[in-house]
Amino acid sequence: MLHAVIAAQATGEQTNPLIPAVYDIIWSAVCFVVILFFFWKLVLPKMQKLLDDRAEAIEGNIAKADDAQRKAEAALEQYTAQLADARAEAGAIRDQARTDGAKIVAEHKEQALTEAARVTATAKAQIEAERQAAVVSLRSEVGTLAIDLASGVIGESLTDDAKASAIVDRFLADLEASESSASVAGKK
Numbered sequence: 001m002l003h004a005v006i007a008a009q010a011t012g013e014q015t016n017p018l019i020p021a022v023y024d025i026i027w028s029a030v031c032f033v034v035i036l037f038f039f040w041k042l043v044l045p046k047m048q049k050l051l052d053d054r055a056e057a058i059e060g061n062i063a064k065a066d067d068a069q070r071k072a073e074a075a076l077e078q079y080t081a082q083l084a085d086a087r088a089e090a091g092a093i094r095d096q097a098r099t100d101g102a103k104i105v106a107e108h109k110e111q112a113l114t115e116a117a118r119v120t121a122t123a124k125a126q127i128e129a130e131r132q133a134a135v136v137s138l139r140s141e142v143g144t145l146a147i148d149l150a151s152g153v154i155g156e157s158l159t160d161d162a163k164a165s166a167i168v169d170r171f172l173a174d175l176e177a178s179e180s181s182a183s184v185a186g187k188k
Contacts, residue, residue, distance in 0.1 A: 139172065142171075142172065143165070143172075146171045
């Protein structure tokens, strides 16, 4: 194509405006080579270094992220294991507390029953003592009344204690016999 342009110029033909002149092509080629050399030696290595540094930084961050993820997974596993151990320990403590509670309740029931039996026995003994005291008191009062009554019926004073005591005892025995025969007849 260059030969066609040179031949066209030599013959005096008019040149094509789309095809540049030869000296423009040569100077453009020289400028292109200088700029290419400048980019090839200065800019391209710096760009390559910059891209390599970025790639290393990205790979380093990915490695750090992977390491952090592994540590997080290990911590999660450890936490899960500790949580399972804590749950098992809590279950054991809860079971032990239930067992201890049942023992305490049983002991308190036993103590309450023992205390109730003791209180009942004490109350029975106190009631029996009060009954005996009432019987003794009633005997003496009934004896005094019986002696006064017998003195009034007989018309003489019963001052002899042995005689008065025998009369009172006989009167009370007759009274008890009549009460027991009345209660037997009432049951039938």
